Amino acid sequence: MRHLLSTRDLSRDETITILDVAEDMADVAEREVRKVPALRGKTVVNLFFEDSTRTRISFEAAAKRLSADVINFSAKGSSVSKGESLKDTAQTLAAIGADAVVIRHGASGAPHVLANSGWIDAAIVNAGDGTHEHPTQALLDAFTIRRRLHGADSRGHDLDGVSVTIVGDILHSRVARSNAWLLTTLGASVTFVAPATLLPIGVENWPVEVRYDLDIALAAKPDVVMMLRIQGERMHAAFFPSAREYSRIWGLDDERLAVLAADSIVMHPGPMNRGLEISAAAADSPRSTVREQVANGVSIRMAVLYLTLSGEGGKQ
Amino acid sequence: MTETILVRAVTLVDGTSTDILVRDSRIAELGRAIFASADRLIDGAGLIALPGLVDLHTHLREPGFEQSETIFSGSRAAAIGGFTAVHAMANTSPVADTAGVVEQVMSLGDRHGYVTVRPIGAVTRGLEGQQLSEIGAMANSRAQVRVFSDDGKCVSDALLMRRALEYVKTFGGVIAQHAQEPRLTEGAQMNEGSLSGELGLAGWPAVAEEAIIARDVLLAQHVGARLHVCHLSTAGSVEVVRWAKARGIDVTAEVTPHHLLLTEQLAVGYDSRYKVNPPLRRDEDVRAVREGLADGTIDIIATDHAPHPVEAKDCEWEAAAFGMVGLESALSVVQASVVDTGLLDWADIARVFSKTPAAIGQLAGYAQGIAVGAPASFTLYDPSVSRVFEATQLRGKGVNSPYLSTTLPGRIMATFHRGYATVLDGELVDAETVAAAARAHDQAGVGRG
Numbered sequence: 001m002r003h004l005l006s007t008r009d010l011s012r013d014e015t016i017t018i019l020d021v022a023e024d025m026a027d028v029a030e031r032e033v034r035k036v037p038a039l040r041g042k043t044v045v046n047l048f049f050e051d052s053t054r055t056r057i058s059f060e061a062a063a064k065r066l067s068a069d070v071i072n073f074s075a076k077g078s079s080v081s082k083g084e085s086l087k088d089t090a091q092t093l094a095a096i097g098a099d100a101v102v103i104r105h106g107a108s109g110a111p112h113v114l115a116n117s118g119w120i121d122a123a124i125v126n127a128g129d130g131t132h133e134h135p136t137q138a139l140l141d142a143f144t145i146r147r148r149l150h151g152a153d154s155r156g157h158d159l160d161g162v163s164v165t166i167v168g169d170i171l172h173s174r175v176a177r178s179n180a181w182l183l184t185t186l187g188a189s190v191t192f193v194a195p196a197t198l199l200p201i202g203v204e205n206w207p208v209e210v211r212y213d214l215d216i217a218l219a220a221k222p223d224v225v226m227m228l229r230i231q232g233e234r235m236h237a238a239f240f241p242s243a244r245e246y247s248r249i250w251g252l253d254d255e256r257l258a259v260l261a262a263d264s265i266v267m268h269p270g271p272m273n274r275g276l277e278i279s280a281a282a283a284d285s286p287r288s289t290v291r292e293q294v295a296n297g298v299s300i301r302m303a304v305l306y307l308t309l310s311g312e313g314g315k316q
Numbered sequence: 317m318t319e320t321i322l323v324r325a326v327t328l329v330d331g332t333s334t335d336i337l338v339r340d341s342r343i344a345e346l347g348r349a350i351f352a353s354a355d356r357l358i359d360g361a362g363l364i365a366l367p368g369l370v371d372l373h374t375h376l377r378e379p380g381f382e383q384s385e386t387i388f389s390g391s392r393a394a395a396i397g398g399f400t401a402v403h404a405m406a407n408t409s410p411v412a413d414t415a416g417v418v419e420q421v422m423s424l425g426d427r428h429g430y431v432t433v434r435p436i437g438a439v440t441r442g443l444e445g446q447q448l449s450e451i452g453a454m455a456n457s458r459a460q461v462r463v464f465s466d467d468g469k470c471v472s473d474a475l476l477m478r479r480a481l482e483y484v485k486t487f488g489g490v491i492a493q494h495a496q497e498p499r500l501t502e503g504a505q506m507n508e509g510s511l512s513g514e515l516g517l518a519g520w521p522a523v524a525e526e527a528i529i530a531r532d533v534l535l536a537q538h539v540g541a542r543l544h545v546c547h548l549s550t551a552g553s554v555e556v557v558r559w560a561k562a563r564g565i566d567v568t569a570e571v572t573p574h575h576l577l578l579t580e581q582l583a584v585g586y587d588s589r590y591k592v593n594p595p596l597r598r599d600e601d602v603r604a605v606r607e608g609l610a611d612g613t614i615d616i617i618a619t620d621h622a623p624h625p626v627e628a629k630d631c632e633w634e635a636a637a638f639g640m641v642g643l644e645s646a647l648s649v650v651q652a653s654v655v656d657t658g659l660l661d662w663a664d665i666a667r668v669f670s671k672t673p674a675a676i677g678q679l680a681g682y683a684q685g686i687a688v689g690a691p692a693s694f695t696l697y698d699p700s701v702s703r704v705f706e707a708t709q710l711r712g713k714g715v716n717s718p719y720l721s722t723t724l725p726g727r728i729m730a731t732f733h734r735g736y737a738t739v740l741d742g743e744l745v746d747a748e749t750v751a752a753a754a755r756a757h758d759q760a761g762v763g764r765g
Contacts, residue, residue, distance in 0.1 A: 008514075085627065085631055085635075086635070087631060105632065107633060107635060108517050108633065109516075109517070109586030109633045109634075110632040112586045113586050130516050130634065133516070177514070177516060200510075200519075201521070202509045202511070203510075203513060206513075206514070
């Protein structure tokens, strides 16, 4: 695997390879010394044009457990905010000798541009670009689902027959996009639930089912319910009238939690708005995988860095 | 003294073969085996003679954005593309909203001499959409502005648009509307549809164009004014204009070469050379604008030549500027999209890319085409060649062409502007020679044409 830009590019076999390598990486976390020398001498730059402490520290932990050198480059307060272009930043990182660049950027496609520009020869890992994709989040979600279903026997499994309902701001969500491609590639069936204002035009052409009514979607007893974060500013842009109305119609509250099957799981990519899209009881219930998702995120990111940097990944 | 030129055995748009004798800046004689002495003899075998192309929609950027283009560099890009007249859009700095600016733009064009530069005046002061600019002063200036446009921005306020249509009517002009409902296109990056959703790029919906066109044709009907629709790009817009024309509304419409050839699928790699406003649309839109051009719903082709410095495109999609250069490649793209596909013949091209745009812009000298007595503004085009289009073939300052490394048909071999050559043997005539010829033309007192 040269870069990780999008889950859409990943085949089923490639995806399962990443998930299986992540299982190996998870084993590292169980050891007394939680570090392997796999990427010793490699330099990983976390290039973050948007604040995202959670994603950055996850990648940082992943790189450090693989013994890579990590440079955190936050675009805030740097020359970037003084007008330096993506190109100049990329060329600076190339001159420094970055082997991999983990990029978070507000513009959709920025990682694609970086990977295809010729500005830098490093492996590019998309850590979230605009409203496009967040591939490591989808990978860690798939990994989390697979572990809940298969436990220690997860290796080699796909997600055939698993039903996943994703609820919320699909329109602006890179997590929803990456999951739609990745989970369906793995054989899962995906349902989007949102008000029509928060669904992209043309979503009927995506490989997903679309519903407006959360209660009808939950009555189908999905194996997984994934709640997306609602940004407060969407209210002011007339996507929905008020947080209260949104919460009442599309929030996972206690009553709706009770409808779920006993073995179904509740996911959230974080950070959560408790009381808005998810109730405290739902977030803290045994069904919730929120904290597992964070832990699994490190394993997935270790796997991705390993496969893009070790030069032997992806093509097995 | 102006040059006498004899073009031998060239093909006219009706398919007939003829010689063309140019004397005293005009076409002196047409016919086979003309017997005359000439200062310059050109072999026209295999070439089509088209009347000089007239672009109703060009961004020359000067004054104010000379790093993108100047009147000089844009004029050269036009000449190598077969143009003899361009209409310079008003979104310069300062904006072309006063008589002083439009006169300066025109005189710079005259001095360089590659093409006639006709300034377009802003509809509203500073393109701000708040109050009318000095339309009367521009119309009555030496530049005699007849086309007014806030292009780049839409005159979105319905009352202001009504007033503009009425006021411009007073001076016999036309409003060229950039049809883009601003609220529906806030932050818009590409055509809104399945693909924009997948790419996570904010959508520019077709309805934002169609709704403004629908409103404006009704306003034009109500006040009895002329309306010109810039760079129409959607199937729905073609339908609206077709409906308006059937009702007898005085509306004309243009389509760009890129909207005749390219589709939104090119956005997939986030290569910002394909970022343009209005955006590239779907396959069915491309088919509809081609058919609209063929059946006369769309009156003209105009380039929307929009040069930008390299750094404005060498970046992520959302940060990149909208627009693509188009003068140099225009006729080749038109050949590929509507001639080679059998929708239009060369006589149609002469109409939609020379005669009618000149008529809309009220530019004299283009009504007859290539005819005895007409000003000698024409271009010789070889439609049989095919070339890989490269940046080395561009002559303007901008290299933001979507056609680089693609194969395009045809090549301009020579261009004559008011009787003197601006392009010979497929290459620009040098600037001093052209400027001297332009001065000689003006001193000969033939008048502007």
